[in-house]
Amino acid sequence: MDGAWVAQNGFVWQDDLQTVSPSIIDAFAPGRRAPLDWDDGARLAPPRTGVGVMREVAVSGLRGSGVEFGAGANAMPIPLDCTVRYADIYTLDELQLHEYEGQTTADLLRPDIIASLDDMSVISDGSVDFIVACHVIEHVSNPIAALTNSWAKLRPGGSLVLVVPEMTRTFDRYRELTTIEHLMEDDAKQEILKVRDGEHFREFYSLAFPTPADQYESLWRQKWAEAYPIHYHTWTYDSFSELIGVLTAPGGRLADAMVWSQPPLDDINECIEFWFALTKPEA
Numbered sequence: 001m002d003g004a005w006v007a008q009n010g011f012v013w014q015d016d017l018q019t020v021s022p023s024i025i026d027a028f029a030p031g032r033r034a035p036l037d038w039d040d041g042a043r044l045a046p047p048r049t050g051v052g053v054m055r056e057v058a059v060s061g062l063r064g065s066g067v068e069f070g071a072g073a074n075a076m077p078i079p080l081d082c083t084v085r086y087a088d089i090y091t092l093d094e095l096q097l098h099e100y101e102g103q104t105t106a107d108l109l110r111p112d113i114i115a116s117l118d119d120m121s122v123i124s125d126g127s128v129d130f131i132v133a134c135h136v137i138e139h140v141s142n143p144i145a146a147l148t149n150s151w152a153k154l155r156p157g158g159s160l161v162l163v164v165p166e167m168t169r170t171f172d173r174y175r176e177l178t179t180i181e182h183l184m185e186d187d188a189k190q191e192i193l194k195v196r197d198g199e200h201f202r203e204f205y206s207l208a209f210p211t212p213a214d215q216y217e218s219l220w221r222q223k224w225a226e227a228y229p230i231h232y233h234t235w236t237y238d239s240f241s242e243l244i245g246v247l248t249a250p251g252g253r254l255a256d257a258m259v260w261s262q263p264p265l266d267d268i269n270e271c272i273e274f275w276f277a278l279t280k281p282e283a
């Protein structure tokens, strides 16, 4: 929270807010950052002044109750009047063992639901107003299943918000771009998916995380065996837009979705991601 947030939300410093010691803050469970109150105008013409602002704008239209997948130690700034449950493939104890760059384990949110984005059987169809996943869909073995399942869980008028890494700006830049045909084949045939998963581990540990030759074979096989959440697939803003275009076309799995999206910010040092919000028509 900074001076701008305090002023823009109508608070007066020290009349409404008090400074507290770190030990008092540590007594509370980690939560999400408090966002500014962005309106429809901001979604139509986002300020594009920073990644934090873009994440706030991407989720600013959410209402009601929903689930954020893979919040890790960096939950999305979902509006404060929403109710959010957190889901992950790992329990809190397991997450402590998988520290991501730039995140501290003390900030990890405790998942309420243990589930993968591509297998949401624990969530009833038509039961949530939103699903959010920031830097998660690339970790999923079958992204089309993840998108289709998310869609089924949403109530009419509900939204799916995705923040996706732009491959050209991450350690994925030397890997192959995932094609739509590849994803469709993965979704259509379990046997292809299993073989392809192994290929993704081989590629990941040679081109994204180059591994010394003497460790390479055992490492990718071990990580594959434990289904370690590598980046299975890679996208650019254009290739992801193409995928969403196919799925939201008439007759597609996400037909009739209203699509909002924003490409990465120009500054390649500051921004490695792009943003999508897909909204279901009202009944």
Ligand SMILES: C[S@@+](CC[C@H](N)C(=O)[O-])C[C@H]1O[C@@H](n2cnc3c(N)ncnc32)[C@H](O)[C@@H]1O
Residues within 6 Å of the ligand: 069, 070, 071, 072, 073, 074, 075, 087, 088, 089, 090, 095, 100, 115, 116, 117, 118, 133, 134, 135, 136, 139, 140, 141, 229
């Ligand atoms: C790269 S971290 C992203 C953390 C945070 N959302 C951020 O943007 O900084 C990926 C998170 O997604 C979780 N995850 C990985 N694969 C997943 C899957 N298939 N379904 C749900 N969560 C997954 C990981 O355990 C981790 O918490």
